Amino acid sequence: MKIGKREEKGIVILQPAGRLDSNTALVLEQEINSVGAGNDGHHLLVDFSNVEYISSAGLRVVLKVVKDRQTSPKSFAVSNMQDHVREVFEISGFDAFITIYPDAMQAVASFA
Amino acid sequence: MRNHLSELDRLSEQIELIGQQWKLPERSVLQINLVLDELFTNTVNYGFDDDLEHTIDISLGYDGQRMQITIIDDGNPFDINQAEDPDLNIPLDQKDVGGLGILLVRQFVDEISYARDKNKNIIMLTKHIL
Numbered sequence: 538m539k540i541g542k543r544e545e546k547g548i549v550i551l552q553p554a555g556r557l558d559s560n561t562a563l564v565l566e567q568e569i570n571s572v573g574a575g576n577d578g579h580h581l582l583v584d585f586s587n588v589e590y591i592s593s594a595g596l597r598v599v600l601k602v603v604k605d606r607q608t609s610p611k612s613f614a615v616s617n618m619q620d621h622v623r624e625v626f627e628i629s630g631f632d633a634f635i636t637i638y639p640d641a642m643q644a645v646a647s648f649a
Numbered sequence: 650m651r652n653h654l655s656e657l658d659r660l661s662e663q664i665e666l667i668g669q670q671w672k673l674p675e676r677s678v679l680q681i682n683l684v685l686d687e688l689f690t691n692t693v694n695y696g697f698d699d700d701l702e703h704t705i706d707i708s709l710g711y712d713g714q715r716m717q718i719t720i721i722d723d724g725n726p727f728d729i730n731q732a733e734d735p736d737l738n739i740p741l742d743q744k745d746v747g748g749l750g751i752l753l754v755r756q757f758v759d760e761i762s763y764a765r766d767k768n769k770n771i772i773m774l775t776k777h778i779l
Contacts (some may be wrong), residue, residue, distance in 0.1 A: 556661065558657055558686055558690075559654050559657065559686075559690045559694075560654050560655065560657045560658065562756065590661075590679065590682065590683070591749040592683055592686045592687060592690070592750070592751040593687060593753060594690065594747055594754075596746055596749055597745075597746040597749075600744060600745070600746055604741065604742065604744075607741065607742065621676065621679045621680075625753065626682065628752065628753060628756050629737070629746075629749050629752065629753065630737035630738075633737070634741050
């Protein structure tokens with residue numbers, strides 16, 4: 538899995554591309570872990586626009602980062618989900634504890 | 650399929666091909682892919698106590714309205730219909746994703762039956778294709 542990475546206004550934006558399954562979830566997890574969540578860390582946005590598929594293994598990574606950052610000064614959000622990916626999120630009840638922004642701009646604004 | 654997670658790519662390629670041949674809606678292809686991914690991954694991760702190579706047989710049939718899927722493995726007995734759905738309302742800090750795969754399977758197929766025959770698990774799924 539290829540993961541794009543850029544920084545905007547102090548926010549790290551990861552843009553994974555392809556399939557997020559039990560084969561590839563670890564790659565995203567490692568990339569997420571490389572972004573600090575402490576005072577000297579960064580807010581984190583995962584932009585899902587190029588993720589065409591997610592399984593429960595991908596959901597596990599998302600749940601872990603939400604939990605890790607629950608009490609941290611740097612927050613976490615997701616954006617740009619394709620319909621099928623969003624549906625999997627919703628069925629799994631993940632939309633109850635994570636805000637899914639329609640685009641990266643709105644997500645970035647939410648961190649302000 | 651062999652009992653390796655690296656087979657997931659081949660699994661999704663095969664499902665894509667079948668979807669094209671049978672002219673299935675993209676949405677159905679993604680759902681079938683997810684269902685097979687979850688069941689296959691479960692079996693690979695929890696089905697076997699040895700380090701030997703095992704084969705997981707997956708076959709699909711389609712009559713123009715209904716997709717019939719059969720999955721056969723020689724792993725530990727696991728009756729999917731006895732598995733409980735996770736409680737989605739528990740507080741975040743106690744949450745884990747155990748059981749979410751099964752929940753997704755139940756969501757995206759219409760019927761699930763299970764049989765244990767000799768040393769094999771046989772899961773049969775029916776999905777109406779709209």
